[in-house]
Amino acid sequence: MIRAHFQFKETITTILAEEQTWIDVAKEAMITARQDLERYIAGDPFFQMTLEPYTPDQGPIIAERMAVAAGGAGVGPMAAVAGTIAAIGVEAMAWEGALFGVIDNGGDIALITDRPLRVGVYAGASSLSGKVAFVVPPQPAIYGICTSSATVGPSISFGVADAVTVxxxxxxxxxxxxxxxxxxxxxxxxxAFDRLPGSGVDGAVAILGDEVQRFGSVPPMVGAVVDENLITAGELY
Known part of the structure; x- marks a missing residue:
């Protein structure tokens, strides 16, 4: 397996794949998507600034996907930027025939995998941070595992949770x-979990200090030793 660090402007990712070719196509796809988004934002800066749902006016596919997802969650479109860019990269890998591909865009992960995969949890000052992981079963189709934190990273948050993984x-x-x-x-x-049925969310786990909250179907959590050196810095928005 190849592990590659890739940064393009504020997009900072780790890519996992079996062949360099698939890493290269993922990079190209993410660059193209980000450039499409930048061009759109240049003509519609409110899209980037708003923290409320917003429908773009004939935006590119990346903007439309972000806006639809964010609208359902009741947040601004940029709340979905990292996961969307990661997804576009993994979709490009899958299109080229990859059966295994992971893109971690600052804790927002898109993947396909033909084997069980452990995803570690980093939750700031929580006693659980770096000590647990999700065991994700094989996922032949694109899947998302995205984490937000009020105590870790550069993203805007109005909460208190150390980590919320969806x-x-x-x-x-x-x-x-x-x-x-x-x-x-x-x-x-x-x-807050009451809004999730019918949203497209399979499950969620929240860590608030030593408290763990759960909703829906989530992969098993097991003890783990998470190497903090492998943590990818966040999308800088």
Whole structure:
């Protein structure tokens, strides 16, 4: 397996693949998607600034995917940027025949995998941080595992959770809902999960200090030793 660090402007990723060819096509796809988004934002800067749902006016596919996912979660389109860019990269790998490919865009992960895969959890000052991982079963289709934190990383958050991880067949949806849930969840308070049925979210896990909150179907959590050197810095928005 090849592990490659890839950064293009504010997009900072780790790519895993079996062949360099698939890493190269993922990079190209992510660059193209980001350039399409930048051109759109140049003509519609409100798309980037708003924290509320927003429908773009004839935007590129990446903007439309971000806006749809974020609208369902009740957040601004940029809440879905990292997961969407990661998904576009993995889709390019799959199109070229890859059966295994992972893109971690600052904790927002899109993947396909023909084998079980462990995804570690980094949750800031929580006692669980770096000590647990999700065991993800083989996923022949694109899948999203996206995490938002109010205590780690550069992203805007109005919450207190150390980590909220969301699982969905649509990485854009996973990313948007990770942000939305992280904004809303509080210790001992899980009513934010009430909005998830029918949203496209399979499951979610929130870590708030030593408290763990769960919704829906999530992969098993097991003990792990997470190497912090492998953590990918966040999308700088």
């Amino acid at each position: 699982f969905s067949a649509d990485p854009s949806v996973a990313d948007a809902w990770a942000t939305a849930l992280c904004n809303q969840l509080r210790p001992g308070e899980t009513t």
